[in-house]
Amino acid sequence: MKIGCPTEVKTREYRVGLTPHAAREAIAHGHEVLVQAGAGTGAGFSDEDYKEAGATIAADAQAVFEAAEMIVKVKEPQPKERAMLRGGQLLFTYLHLAPDPEQTDDLIRSGATCIAYETVTDARGGLPLLAPMSEVAGKLAPQMGAWTLQKANGGRGVLMGGVPGVGPARVAVIGGGVVGTHAARVAAGMGADVTVLDRSLPRLRQLDETFGGVFRTSYASAGNTAELVAGADMVIGAVLVAGAAAPKLVTRAQLSQMKPGAAIVDVAIDQGGCFETSRATTHDDPIYDVDGIMHYCVANMPGAVARTSTIALGNATMPYMLALADKGWRAACAEDPHLTAGLNVHDGRITHRAVAEALGRDF
Ligand code: NAD
Incomplete structure (x- = not known):
């Protein structure tokens, strides 16, 4: 699978969705990784670090969004990022849709499959990506x-x-x-x-x-x-x-x-x-x-320690990111109901009951 990691564009967001270690593991699993130039700078990772891990550096976000089958990020996509999402593409990031009808509508319109870190669950009833x-x-x-x-x-x-x-x-x-x-x-x-x-x-x-x-x-x-x-x-x-x-x-x-x-x-x-x-x-x-x-x-306290937060988040997201890339989202979710709990939007509709209820939308 082609995995893309754009630079975060939300104000004062210095974290990055993929660490060089995560990129290296994905590449070892046979995937291609495309990282936007400078994406890791705020967290202390250079383009060289990603190149050494085997990733390709893309000039801009457009190139990442165009080529990638799965986009891995930190914060919810901003309007200009949402405009670049397309049907069939997989988005794996924090979304926090419940208080955000505008973003929800854009994701519905995009046709993309959107898995939110914050609603992925674990066997003990916890939220492992939060x-x-x-x-x-x-x-x-x-x-x-x-x-x-x-x-x-x-x-x-x-x-x-x-x-x-x-x-x-x-x-x-x-x-x-x-x-x-x-x-x-x-x-x-x-x-x-x-x-x-x-x-x-x-x-x-x-x-x-x-x-x-x-x-x-x-x-x-x-x-x-x-x-x-x-x-x-x-x-x-x-x-x-x-x-x-x-x-x-x-x-x-x-x-x-x-x-x-x-x-x-x-x-x-x-x-x-x-x-x-x-x-x-x-x-x-x-x-x-x-x-x-x-x-x-x-x-957003974790933003103050972007490097620690990036590595901590990357450690938690990596197994899910690899499962999604290795198996495709359908098979990965079919095997893991906790990952399915992360599915918020798919194919033009909301797929998470609590999110739909919070927004007063159909489920
Ligand atoms: P958690 O579920 O692990 O812990 C919450 C605890 O609050 C539980 O032990 C619960 O029993 C207790 N509690 C509930 N009602 C209470 C009450 N009336 N009096 C005393 N205790 C009560 O949650 P968490 O992961 O520790 O998160 C705590 C908060 O921090 C959440 O609101 C979370 O969103 C927030 N948070 C904020 C930031 C930030 O950057 N500001 C970052 C991470 C988490």
Whole structure:
């Protein structure tokens, strides 16, 4: 199969859909790989790296879209990319169609077969192509929170690990899933005093068994949450209710109970955020102040560490990409219902029930 990887065109997107390692594996499986010139630059991969892996470098996106039978990307195709898709072509990337009727209509019109990373499932009920980005955002959250806490950034001027004779920062992590666990581990590793809150007792038990002694756990009742938020130097929002907007767990009134200059890192902002005062920010202007509390609410945190994120995403997508290329999408999906769960649009119609329902369309 001819596999094409164009340069990402969304603003400040530095990741790339195929790493040179993934290209090398696809070529070893007998496929041709076409990579747009400069596609890997933002993630630290040169055209030479791809050439060494056996890929061909294409001058522009047009050449990639014209030649490729399967397009592998990171972000949802932008309007000018959608215009280049054609019937029978396979698109494998993040799509996030539910809130995006314009993109959905363009993909329907294109006639392409579109498999979305974010709806591919696994046997444990997880989302294996979303998890690596949650791992990245979770590990990044205390790092960005520590920066937000610095005095020059409007923060409280507290060092995460303290020093001999001065206590560490107190960190409350609301939500103990993939993001929350990774955030808590890093915050504890920086020397902070960390508590993870979750609504799921089985999850709290699991965390306690694995990380008891590294961080504490607490049941996320409204009372416990309010108490821990009020005493914290940093609060990390990491809740997820699948398919729904994030619940607002901290109100504006509660900010006045918090320590002046405390930092909020709302990782759940891509689902609307779990603080009443959260609004999405960008890497260019990531933090803002509400009532003396500093908010960091970047909706695409993994973009800040494009190289790590690209490699992590590539590790997760590679087996699926190879299955699609080796067997063709029909046979690959027939063999793997979890990959079928990724099928969002095919042959001019929506093929994913939740996406159709979210958009109020026929399924
Ligand atoms: P997850 O499903 O692994 O974990 C979510 C956890 O929240 C679960 O353990 C669940 O029990 C808990 N929870 C649900 N409701 C709760 C409540 N009311 N109080 C306390 N805990 C509650 O999800 P995840 O992969 O960790 O993702 C968390 C959030 O981070 C999602 O909104 C995801 O979209 C977002 N995210 C954002 C970025 C970014 O760049 N901003 C990147 C990756 C993920």
